[in-house]
Amino acid sequence: MTDTSENEYFGRDLEAMSSAVNYHGWICDEFAQFIGKRVAEVGAGTGCVSKLVLEKGVTDLHAYEPSSNMFPVLASRLSSFSNVTLHHCFFGDGPKVDAFDSILYVNVLEHIEDDIAELERAYQALAPGGHLLIFVPALQWLYSRLDQQVGHFRRYHRQTLKAAVQSAGFSVKRLHYFDVAGILPWLVYFKWMKNTVVSDNVKTYDQYVVPIMRRLEGLVRPPIGKNLLLVATRPE
Numbered sequence: 001m002t003d004t005s006e007n008e009y010f011g012r013d014l015e016a017m018s019s020a021v022n023y024h025g026w027i028c029d030e031f032a033q034f035i036g037k038r039v040a041e042v043g044a045g046t047g048c049v050s051k052l053v054l055e056k057g058v059t060d061l062h063a064y065e066p067s068s069n070m071f072p073v074l075a076s077r078l079s080s081f082s083n084v085t086l087h088h089c090f091f092g093d094g095p096k097v098d099a100f101d102s103i104l105y106v107n108v109l110e111h112i113e114d115d116i117a118e119l120e121r122a123y124q125a126l127a128p129g130g131h132l133l134i135f136v137p138a139l140q141w142l143y144s145r146l147d148q149q150v151g152h153f154r155r156y157h158r159q160t161l162k163a164a165v166q167s168a169g170f171s172v173k174r175l176h177y178f179d180v181a182g183i184l185p186w187l188v189y190f191k192w193m194k195n196t197v198v199s200d201n202v203k204t205y206d207q208y209v210v211p212i213m214r215r216l217e218g219l220v221r222p223p224i225g226k227n228l229l230l231v232a233t234r235p236e
Contacts, residue, residue, distance in 0.1 A: 033057050135227060
């Protein structure tokens with residue numbers, strides 16, 4: 001993950017993204033059948049995705065978050081869950097834990113400069129047959145001022161993500177673009193106009209556009225999209 005002052009992110013952007021309830025639900029439902037019981041969530045942030053993951057029958061969740069401003073929010077949000085272990089550190093710096101059924105990276109891998117080394121760590125921590133679950137921003141030509149501000153080293157294309165995952169030893173099971181409708185708004189609002197996240201924009205898109213796109217993309221996978229979703233396995 002990117003090395004910023006005290007590992008802090010932009011609180012305004014995080015607060016805005018926390019309102020994307022439908023969007024996060026869509027992502028987690030795509031991963032649901034592969035999550036398993038014992039799970040590591042890398043870069044858990046403020047716990048928005050964590051709570052949705054816990055609804056999928058997880059019995060042991062290890063949530064890793066190095067950021068000094070996000071970790072207290074994460075700890076507060078998950079304080080009532082007895083099946084959660086919190087790690088205030090990077091995934092590779094925590095106590096050795098392995099044999100996970102799945103390891104989850106939702107909008108995290110793009111923050112890590114050496115993504116190959118991170119994927120190799122994930123490979124070692126997974127049980128044989130376990131699943132690597134990744135959601136990342138896509139299309140490098142959409143790289144914007146916002147990407148730079150929040151510490152993204154890159155946006156991925158289908159082949160670059162596939163190559164990175166395979167180089168770490170994984171077998172790719174599912175890989176597809178996600179949220180085709182988000183391309184144009186991102187291009188105009190963030191790339192060309194150089195804006196940053198505003199909560200009202202996120203809420204509007206999440207409330208009115210996401211439910212429609214979820215139904216449509218559930219029928220036909222788009223050939224391109226604002227994000228990429230990947231499921232890979234550590235071979236038995």
